[in-house]
Amino acid sequence: MGIFNTTLAKQSGYDLIDWNNLGFGNYFSDHIFISQYSNGRWDDGQIQPYEPMPIEPGNCTLHYGQTIFEGLKAFRAADGSVNVFRPEMNARRLNYSAKRVCIPEYNEFVFLDALQELIKIDNKFIPRERGQSLYIRPLVFGSGNFLGVHASDTYTLIIMTSPVASYYAAGLNPVKILVANEFVRAVRGGLGTAKTAANYAASLLAGTKAKEAGYSQVLWLDGVERKYIDEVGAMNIMFVIDGELVTPPLSQGSILAGITRDSVLQLAGSLGIKASERSISIDEVFATHAEGRLEEVFGTGTAAVISPVGVLHYNGETITINNNEIGPVAQKYYDTITGIQYGEISDGNDWNMKIKLNQPEILETK
Ligand SMILES: Cc1ncc(COP(=O)(O)O)c(C=O)c1O
Incomplete structure (x- = not known):
């Protein structure tokens, strides 16, 4: 053997x-x-x-x-x-x-x-x-x-x-996410880019509080300015703004280099999607939503592959994204990646x- x-x-x-x-x-x-x-x-x-x-x-x-x-x-x-x-x-x-x-x-x-x-x-x-x-x-x-x-x-x-x-269990169900304003998960120069237990320990209290408040996960902001979006506890995060896919860059120094994230970025060209890695602030996310330009938000990770975000809550304000439904970009990525994984594509x-x-x-x- x-x-x-x-x-x-x-x-x-x-x-x-x-x-x-x-x-x-x-x-x-x-x-x-x-x-x-x-x-x-x-x-x-x-x-x-x-x-x-x-x-x-x-x-x-x-x-x-x-x-x-x-x-x-x-x-x-x-x-x-x-x-x-x-x-x-x-x-x-x-x-x-x-x-x-x-x-x-x-x-x-x-x-x-x-x-x-x-x-x-x-x-x-x-x-x-x-x-x-x-x-x-x-x-x-x-x-x-x-x-x-x-x-x-x-x-x-x-x-x-x-x-x-x-x-x-049935279809891609959008999740409700609480944006952390009290705790931080990682800082540049810290452990955030490594898959080590301390990062998950750091997330437990915020995660527990989020669940008590009716949210399934926490979206982390950068640990210094508390302004730029890092990632979700076990997923990277993507936004579709004016038809363009935007995700925070690994150079922020506190994000795990997700393999699903990498797959999504690599597939963008062949799926006809314009993608860019750039820092995006939580204020920009809420502003583009107010202007009607925030089309989709979804997480990427091994467990769920693609996880649409239906609701985001930050500092007392709640926004609903794409009518709390899965959007076409998230669906296309889900179908493509799972199709490859099961040998159908x-x-x-x-x-x-x-x-x-x-x-x-x-x-x-x-
Ligand atoms: C903190 C964190 N970010 C992102 C991800 C997504 O990474 P991957 O797509 O490799 O599963 C994970 C899951 O492993 C994670 O734990």
């Missing part, structure tokens, strides 16, 4: 899965890939059962948060093969995040091989319904046991997978890593 030493799970969690109510992140496949770093090098890694891991109270990551992660998806294509969407981008971003928090880089080719082996072994966990997918979660953390703020000298890399539902950019399964029809989902 390739380069990895595999132990099969003693008991499968497969039978416990409610395929009609997968939700997001509720179920884990039977195996993980795990690799350890010590004495200045990563070991070969192995695939082993998903099971509890012993952890010491002195584990440095519990105290100081030296940890990074990724998120990507595998899709069952019409031809029975499996498509993993742009995994080399996640491998690269993992290493970008690693550098920012002093974690040693992981070989990107080994990462992609490990991913393939893991998906093959647990291929029965890849859902079959259009819209469902296998979410892949790579994670790296310091595994040293010590108190004191310094980088660990041992690390653990894990890749785990989770069958997930379509983000939208030609993958002209070679974005899918194709995995051929030996026995693609092992088990039916219920």
